[in-house]
Amino acid sequence: MHFLTYSLLRLAVLVAVFLLSMWLGVGLILSGIAAVAISFAVSYLFFPRLHAAAGDEFRGWISRTPRPRNRVALEDQEVEDAYVDRRLREEGRES
Template identity: 55%
Template sequence: MNFLKYSLLRFGLMIVVFLLCMWLNVGLILSGVFAILIAFAVSYLAFPKLHVAAGQDMQRWFSKRRKDTPQKKAVAEDTEIEDEYAEQKRREEGIDF
């Protein structure tokens, strides 16, 4: 939810700056560039807690998606089997770590 709030805030700031620049006859391309840069800077500096919370939301969303993949489960199972085999060989050879 914080990601949505932060995104809407940045988009709103971008629209306001763009319209202000267009009203001042800055030009279409420069208005767009100014809008993007100013919205980024203001939202990053003025709302740091919301920025961090939005980043954490994204991190949770991506980590949740990565955990559920069948490939990750297969890799985890393979790693567990390999570790078990290596531990058994160490015990047989009498090697301690």
């Protein structure tokens, strides 16, 4: 939910700055560049907690392997990872 909120907030700032720049007669390309730069700066400086929460949420979405929820599954995963790493070292291919 944080990722969607942060993205919509940033898009709203981008559109507002772009429309304001176009209304002032700055030009299409310069308005676009200004809108991107200002929306990045405003969202990064004034919404740092939302930025961090959105980043954590996105990182969770793209993680390749889900983290086990219980202790036994976590221990099993660590043993399997150690075994694979050892086999790769024995074959001469480091991970």
